Amino acid sequence: MGLLKHLERDFPIIDSDFQRFCASHGILSDCFDFTQFHLILALAIYPHAVEDFLFHDLYVLAAFAEAQSTSERLKQGITQVLTIIDGQHQTWFNGMELLENHQRRKRVLRTGCVGLDLLLEGGLCQGQLTELVGPSSSGKTQVCLQAASNVAKDIGGVVFIDTGNSVSPKRIVHLVNNILDPTPGEAKNRMFERIMRCILCHSVFNIFSLFNVLHELEANLRLQSEEARVQLIIIDSISSLITPILGSGSHGHALMISVGILLKKLANEYDIAVLVTNHMVGRDGGTLKPALGDSWKSIPNVRLLLSRVSGDNKCSMSIIKHPSVCARKQKMR
Known part of the structure; x- marks a missing residue:
């Protein structure tokens, strides 16, 4: 439509x-x-x-x-x-309301990535927008697929928005099978089907299609039952949709900020954890920095940096920004 x-x-x-x-x-x-x-x-x-x-x-x-x-x-x-x-106006909160709001959202969603869950003191926090930044081939999509599989197993209700044909059914099947490995035959088959049905995938290739999907999702969230609640929204990757429009000047930047505000609104109003990925770009001096610039970096509640350990098959995850967890680094397999 x-x-x-x-x-x-x-x-x-x-x-x-x-x-x-x-x-x-x-x-x-x-x-x-x-x-x-x-x-x-x-x-x-x-x-x-x-x-x-x-x-x-x-x-x-x-x-x-x-x-x-x-x-x-x-x-x-x-x-x-x-x-x-x-x-469109933001509601004013007093200190007690902010405290109650924080206490109401104590639930975190385990991603199944042991290092990441340790780093975040439990997992992805509902009500927050988490950004996973990393260079190409650092493992961002793998983390997203692992989180989708694990949340679908534990709670259910995952929306995976794929912007670059990164969702591989075979990879999801492999991850889910690993999660269910100790489970006996028939029970494993039933759980496998339930988990796979809980992961809803959408492919979008421009910012306007993303807005369409998010507005349709918002309309559905108002009607969702407790049993079928969406717990996690993943966009892999947000930067591939936003980067092409930034060349249009202020309109592109305004679109970028608007999609960030909409994602945070969905997270806040429906107690959903939102996970988006972002790539890295070069800066003066040859070092790398997160893409999308200074206008975007204030949008995510949490920013994480994922990088490959040189000469090793392991990854390193660092906290760039977090409202309640101090900055630190964790090695991951």
Whole structure:
């Protein structure tokens, strides 16, 4: 379903007549095409477009609307946009609410990677966005597949968003079989089927497809039962979707920030652990740094660096950023 269909379905009052009315008054016109972006997405992506609307004298705008044959509908559209903008505001929390929020999310999801779980004092924390950074062939996808298999076994409900054809059914089968190795025959077959059914895979190859999948997922999360709850969302890799759009300047950076905000919203509101991977790029002097730049690095709650140990088959995992665990390094097999 295209993004325009989402717009028509969710906000029928924001029709083509309203769009033309806004454009004729310089609102959401220079940066925004309603045929390309969902209204909510546009308001999150383009803060200057929101300013266009908010800094307009709404009494004057309403007076212009009054002169139109569809005045009542246009005024309803203005009210709808203001309601959406108001919904984008962050809620203020007092210290006690923050403490209760933290205590409510004590659950961590074991990844099955012993070194990683030790490093994180248990595993991936629900309600947080964790970023796994590493150079090519460092083992990022293997960690993602291991985490997906283990969470599906322990709890269930994993959404794996694959952006580079990295999901191999054979690798998942191998990992699941390793997890179930001590389990006897028929019981093992039943558990194997249950685990495999709990891992839902989506292939996306551009940022707009990702937004579509995430918005559809959000709609489904509102209706999910406790037994079928999504516990973990994995995107391998987020950087392969974002890097191509960064060349478009401020619009690309705004899209990047918007997808980060949406992922953190899903994590926060539905107590989901979100794991994304990011690659490394060169910096001056020949050293490597995480891709996506300074604008992105403040988005993840947790940043982990995965690297290969030179001349060894082992990996090394380091904490770059964590709200409650001190920076340290752990070797992994």
